[in-house]
Amino acid sequence: MQVVILGSGNPLPDPERAGPSTLVRTSAGDLLVDCGRGVLMRAAKAGSSAGALRALLVTHLHSDHLTDLNDVITTRWITSFAPSPLAVIGPRGTAAVVTAVESMLGADIEYRLEHHADLTWRPPVVVTEVDAGVVLDDGAVRVTSARSDHAPVRPCLAYRIDDGDASVVVAGDTVPCAGLDALCEGADVLVHTVVRRDLIEMIALPRLTDVLDYHSSVGDAATTAARGGVGTLVLTHLVPAPAPGTETEWLQQAAASFTGTVLLGTDLLAIDV
Ligand SMILES: [Zn+2]
Numbered sequence: 001m002q003v004v005i006l007g008s009g010n011p012l013p014d015p016e017r018a019g020p021s022t023l024v025r026t027s028a029g030d031l032l033v034d035c036g037r038g039v040l041m042r043a044a045k046a047g048s049s050a051g052a053l054r055a056l057l058v059t060h061l062h063s064d065h066l067t068d069l070n071d072v073i074t075t076r077w078i079t080s081f082a083p084s085p086l087a088v089i090g091p092r093g094t095a096a097v098v099t100a101v102e103s104m105l106g107a108d109i110e111y112r113l114e115h116h117a118d119l120t121w122r123p124p125v126v127v128t129e130v131d132a133g134v135v136l137d138d139g140a141v142r143v144t145s146a147r148s149d150h151a152p153v154r155p156c157l158a159y160r161i162d163d164g165d166a167s168v169v170v171a172g173d174t175v176p177c178a179g180l181d182a183l184c185e186g187a188d189v190l191v192h193t194v195v196r197r198d199l200i201e202m203i204a205l206p207r208l209t210d211v212l213d214y215h216s217s218v219g220d221a222a223t224t225a226a227r228g229g230v231g232t233l234v235l236t237h238l239v240p241a242p243a244p245g246t247e248t249e250w251l252q253q254a255a256a257s258f259t260g261t262v263l264l265g266t267d268l269l270a271i272d273v
């Protein structure tokens, strides 16, 4: 199994970091967790594509995690030569978002159906709204979800992907919580959204300091990783985007409470599991 950080950025546009998105390449195909800004550009660089996805896993319905859902739906549709349903797995409310995106694409869908004689079907999307539990079982590959805590964003899910003996947890946006702890137990890799509490508090702008109460700090993520006994912690969705030369600060903050390997996420960082 391989994990590729497609987008390590936060909601603010960044020339070096795409929006939140993680690709998990399994023996049953590619699983995409969230689809933030620029996801398919980064997927192309990683050698994947909308058409290659076994499923899209949605952690929650914040826009930065879903910005390019329309691109995933459209690109998969127009690059398929037979109906190829996109499986979307997400929390309650996901189906309504997909329906709204399909509605937004209405004119485009009609244009393309009219223009291409061989394209006779609409974009097929199969949404499965899930809660905690096993949400996908492909034999060797199993995806388990648990409720995370990103209140007032409810519901919000974290995912664990097991492929044989290898395991990856994608935490999404959350503060430390029991659901995430359960998923992390003995995982090889934990991909975790983080904010730098020390830097955000210095900025003292309410729109920014508000993010502190529903995100994990670097130390929080490290403590979660340590409690679960995970092997490698990957920091992503970095708030604020690290200034050049400050990378070691992030790693040191995590290392203060976690003795495993810590990686600071960059776009296209790939981890073999
Ligand atoms: Zn969020």
Ligand SMILES: [Zn+2]
Pocket (backbone or CB within 6 Å): 011, 020, 062, 064, 065, 173, 237
């Ligand atoms: Zn987010």
